[in-house]
Amino acid sequence: MSSLGEYRKPYLGTQPDYLHAPYVSSIGRAPQKPLVSIPQTLSEVTGPMFGRDSKEQGDCDMTMAPGGGEAQGQRIQVSGRVLDENGRPVPHTLVEIWQANAAGRYLHRFDQHNAPLDPNFKGEGYTLTDEFGRYRFITIRPGCYPWRNHYNAWRPAHIHFSLFGSAVATRLVTQMYFEGDPMLAYDPIFNCTADEKAKQRLISKMDWETTTPQESIGYHFDIILRGRDTTPFEA
Secondary structure (H helix, E strand, C coil): CCCCCCCCCCCCCCCCCCCCCCCCHHHHHCCCCCCCCCCCCHHHHCCCCCCCCCCCHHHHECCECCCCCECCCCEEEEEEEEECCCCCECCCCEEEEECCCCCCCCCCCCCCCCCCCCCCCCCEEEEECCCCCEEEEEEECCCCEEECCCCCEEECCEEEEEECCCCHHHCEEEEEEECCCHHHHHCCCHHHCCCHHHHHCCEEEECHHHCECCCEEEEECCEECCCCCCCCCCC
């Protein structure tokens, strides 16, 4: 934070553009007039606090259904740290994720494309970071899926993240992608961010340290809330 108690603004080009013509829906919802900067007050730089027992540990394992069934697909572990703009860990903060199943379909009434649902996969999970800002989810690698942005449009595999951080102003919603995915070059949402280095902060890295033999592949994904090096987020 600056000496005035406000969060430093990201560098130009390191956040998604409000208007990115290849992302068709941004044309209709992008602001038509210059944005008005509102000074941050105490209500923005303070925020919700979550008790250590407010979310059960089992909520971070999305591969096991309540009835004992197992989700279909490649099992993965996604873990990392939540950091503030100065690189310090953000402890005991809520991290939520949601995603499509291994066939690329969401458990949602508006998703009716021709792919099977998995009765043992609900596609959402949540956890709290520990005292060192660390989090971990066990889930299934999501599949790609078609969308109607343009002719023959497909979204790359991705996982949605929602974080509260330590203040209202650090609220962040973003998407995590997978390294080496050839679909990234063609995805208008991923490419809304102009700065190449900033886009790389959206890509998880395969991690041998968290890969479990005969069970799951590990991916590492750190998230930075606010500041110059903040993770690109959805406004």
